[in-house]
Amino acid sequence: MNTFAAHGAEPLVSFSLATEQDVFVLRRSGKSAAEALGVENQDQIRLATALSELGRDLLGSSGLTVVFGVVSSPLPVLRVAMSWQDGPGPGEEAMRAAARLVPVRHTSPEQTLAIEQPLTVGAHTADAVQQAREALMAHKGASMLDDTRAQTSDLIAALEESRAQREELRRLNEELEETNRGVVALYSELSEELEETNRGVVALYAELEEKSRQLREASEAKTRFWANVSHELRTPVNSVVGLARLLLEFDEARLDEEQRRQISLISASGATLLALVDELLDVAKAESGRLEPTWAAVDLRAALGQLRGTLRGYESPGAAELIVxxxxxxxxxxxxxxxxxxxxxxxxxxxxxxxxxxxxxxxxEDGDEGGHVVFTVSDTGIGIPEDEQQQIFEEFYQVRGPHQRGRSGTGLGLPYARRLTELLGGRLTLTSSPGAGTVVTVRLPATGPASDGPGDRETETPLVAVLVTVDDDDAFRATIRPLLDQLAGRVVEVGEGGLASSAVRHERPDAVLLDLHLPDLDGYAVLAQLAADPGLRAVPVVILTSTPAEDLDRDRLTHARAILEKATLTLPKLVAALSEQATPAPPGAGQKDDTA
Structure with missing residues (x-):
C-alpha cells in the first residue's frame, strides 16, 4: 500500500489474491472501476481480461496482493498493482497476452506488476473516484456463477457492439462506394469535357497557325509588291530627274523663263516621287530584314548643310522658319x-x-553605355493628341483633321524614321501636346562598326584614264555622264553586252562599269568572259544595277570589284570602289553592297 502511494497514485481498494474465486473478483472489480472512471466498454473488457489472465497465472504465489488506484500525472491512468513475496512470477505467455490488451510493466526485483488503463483528461473527478471505490467494494463477495454471468453479459455486449460496428462499417462502405461511383462519374464527365476542350484548343491553335501563315504570306506579298513596284519605278523616275537636272544645268542659255520654270517643276515633282519610291522600297527592305547600314564616319557639317539646302523649298513667306x-x-x-x-x-x-x-x-552625351549623339527636332506646330501618339508610328496612319488640307503625305515618314533609327542601333521618341508643338528625339550611338571600304572623298583630277560603261539604258548613261567625266579622262559607252569583251580588249581601260540587265548577253555572262580572258581579267569591274541586293547571284559576281546601286550612285562611291588597284576579290570579299 505504501509502495503504491509512493508512485503518486490515489489508492482505491486492495485485497489478497489466493483462490480462483479471488480471480473472479479481480476481473469484475477491474471492469467496474474502469466503467466508473468513464473508460469505453471495449477497453473495460480488455482490462478485465488482462487482469484475469495475470491473476490466474500468479495464483499460488505467497503474499499475492492486488491494489487499485488512480494516478493523476503525468497522464491520468487507472493503475492495478500486483505484488507477491515469493513465487516464479507471471509466465511469458500470460505477459504477452496481457500486453496485447493493456500496458503492463513488470519489476523483477520488487516482484511487482503494474497494469495501467489510460483515462480521458478530467474523467478522474472526486465523484468518479468515489464511484469506482464503491464499485470495487461491491464485488468482494462475487461467486463463480456471478462472474460467469458477467462474462457472458460482457461477451453479448461486445458481440452486439461488434455487430453494430460491422453494420456501421457496411453502411460507410456503401456510402463510400456510392461516393466513389459519383467521383468516377464526375471524373469521366470532366475528362470528356477536358478532352473536348483540348480538341477545341487544338483546332483553334491550328486555325491560328493557318491565319498566321496567311498573314505572313500576305505581308510577304505586300513587301514583294512594294519592292517590285518601287524597283520598277526607280529607273524611269531616276531618268526623269537626271535629265531634268541636265537640261537646267547645261541648256540654261537656250531656255526661256517659262521653260526653266516648267523643267524645275518636272525636276521637283520627280524628286518628290523618287523620294516616295525610295521610302516604299526601304520600308519593304526594313520589314524583310534586308536593309543593312553602311557604316562610315559622317561629316555632320556637310550633312546638315545638305539638309538645310534641301528643305529650303518648304519655306514660304509667313511660314515657319527652319533653323538647323x-x-x-x-x-x-x-x-x-x-x-x-x-x-x-x-x-x-x-x-x-x-x-x-x-x-x-x-x-x-557620354554615359555608362558609351557616347551617343542626340538629334532633337522641335517645332511650334499644331501638335498631336495624346491618344494618337502611338498610332502615328503605324504605316499609312495619319491624324485626321482640317490640317490635312493641302498637305500631301502617305503616313510613312515617322514609321520609316523609327525603323531606320532602330537599324542604326538608336531610339526615336516623341512628345507632343495639341497647340504646343512636338519634340522628336533621335538618340544614336556615336561609334559603329568599322567601315569596310575607304572613306568618301572628292577627286580633283581624273582617277582613271579610260573608263568603259556597258549599259543599254540611254537615259541612265546620260544622267551619270557628268559624274564619269569627273572620274575618267575618256569614257567609252557600250550599249550591248555582246560587244563588251571586244570593246574592253580594244580600249584596254583602267576600269569597267557593267550593268547586269542587258538585252542580248547579260552582265553575269559578260563578267564571266572578262574573268576567263587572261588579258582582261585584271581590269577592275564595278557592277551598277537596280536589282535588289537579295536577288543578286553573288556566286557569279566574285570577279567584280564592287556592287553599287544605281539609285544612290555618287562620285565618292565610284571613287571608293575604284581607288584600290587590287586583284579580283574572292567570293564575298571587298564587295560593297550599297542598298540603303
Missing part, C-alpha cells in the same frame, strides 16, 4: 539613313507648323 544648328560632333553611322531620318522629321515638322519655328539641334 551647326555641329562638328563626330559620329560613325550610315550617312544616307541618317539624312533620311532627319529629312523626314524636319519635312514633317515644317508641313504641320504654319507659323513659328522648326529647329534641329545636335548634342553629344
Amino acid at each position: 544648328a551647326e555641329s562638328d560632333v563626330r559620329i560613325v553611322s550610315d550617312e544616307i539613313m541618317l539624312v533620311r531620318i532627319l529629312r523626314n522629321l524636319l519635312s514633317n515638322a515644317l508641313k504641320f507648323t504654319p507659323t513659328g519655328t522648326v529647329r534641329l539641334d545636335v548634342a553629344s
Whole structure:
C-alpha cells in the first residue's frame, strides 16, 4: 500500500489474491472501476481480461496482493498493482497476452506488476473516484456463477457492439462506394469535357497557325509588291530627274523663263516621287530584314548643310522658319539613313507648323553605355493628341483633321524614321501636346562598326584614264555622264553586252562599269568572259544595277570589284570602289553592297 502511494497514485481498494474465486473478483472489480472512471466498454473488457489472465497465472504465489488506484500525472491512468513475496512470477505467455490488451510493466526485483488503463483528461473527478471505490467494494463477495454471468453479459455486449460496428462499417462502405461511383462519374464527365476542350484548343491553335501563315504570306506579298513596284519605278523616275537636272544645268542659255520654270517643276515633282519610291522600297527592305547600314564616319557639317539646302523649298513667306544648328560632333553611322531620318522629321515638322519655328539641334552625351549623339527636332506646330501618339508610328496612319488640307503625305515618314533609327542601333521618341508643338528625339550611338571600304572623298583630277560603261539604258548613261567625266579622262559607252569583251580588249581601260540587265548577253555572262580572258581579267569591274541586293547571284559576281546601286550612285562611291588597284576579290570579299 505504501509502495503504491509512493508512485503518486490515489489508492482505491486492495485485497489478497489466493483462490480462483479471488480471480473472479479481480476481473469484475477491474471492469467496474474502469466503467466508473468513464473508460469505453471495449477497453473495460480488455482490462478485465488482462487482469484475469495475470491473476490466474500468479495464483499460488505467497503474499499475492492486488491494489487499485488512480494516478493523476503525468497522464491520468487507472493503475492495478500486483505484488507477491515469493513465487516464479507471471509466465511469458500470460505477459504477452496481457500486453496485447493493456500496458503492463513488470519489476523483477520488487516482484511487482503494474497494469495501467489510460483515462480521458478530467474523467478522474472526486465523484468518479468515489464511484469506482464503491464499485470495487461491491464485488468482494462475487461467486463463480456471478462472474460467469458477467462474462457472458460482457461477451453479448461486445458481440452486439461488434455487430453494430460491422453494420456501421457496411453502411460507410456503401456510402463510400456510392461516393466513389459519383467521383468516377464526375471524373469521366470532366475528362470528356477536358478532352473536348483540348480538341477545341487544338483546332483553334491550328486555325491560328493557318491565319498566321496567311498573314505572313500576305505581308510577304505586300513587301514583294512594294519592292517590285518601287524597283520598277526607280529607273524611269531616276531618268526623269537626271535629265531634268541636265537640261537646267547645261541648256540654261537656250531656255526661256517659262521653260526653266516648267523643267524645275518636272525636276521637283520627280524628286518628290523618287523620294516616295525610295521610302516604299526601304520600308519593304526594313520589314524583310534586308536593309543593312553602311557604316562610315559622317561629316555632320556637310550633312546638315545638305539638309538645310534641301528643305529650303518648304519655306514660304509667313511660314515657319527652319533653323538647323551647326555641329562638328563626330559620329560613325550610315550617312544616307541618317539624312533620311532627319529629312523626314524636319519635312514633317515644317508641313504641320504654319507659323513659328522648326529647329534641329545636335548634342553629344557620354554615359555608362558609351557616347551617343542626340538629334532633337522641335517645332511650334499644331501638335498631336495624346491618344494618337502611338498610332502615328503605324504605316499609312495619319491624324485626321482640317490640317490635312493641302498637305500631301502617305503616313510613312515617322514609321520609316523609327525603323531606320532602330537599324542604326538608336531610339526615336516623341512628345507632343495639341497647340504646343512636338519634340522628336533621335538618340544614336556615336561609334559603329568599322567601315569596310575607304572613306568618301572628292577627286580633283581624273582617277582613271579610260573608263568603259556597258549599259543599254540611254537615259541612265546620260544622267551619270557628268559624274564619269569627273572620274575618267575618256569614257567609252557600250550599249550591248555582246560587244563588251571586244570593246574592253580594244580600249584596254583602267576600269569597267557593267550593268547586269542587258538585252542580248547579260552582265553575269559578260563578267564571266572578262574573268576567263587572261588579258582582261585584271581590269577592275564595278557592277551598277537596280536589282535588289537579295536577288543578286553573288556566286557569279566574285570577279567584280564592287556592287553599287544605281539609285544612290555618287562620285565618292565610284571613287571608293575604284581607288584600290587590287586583284579580283574572292567570293564575298571587298564587295560593297550599297542598298540603303
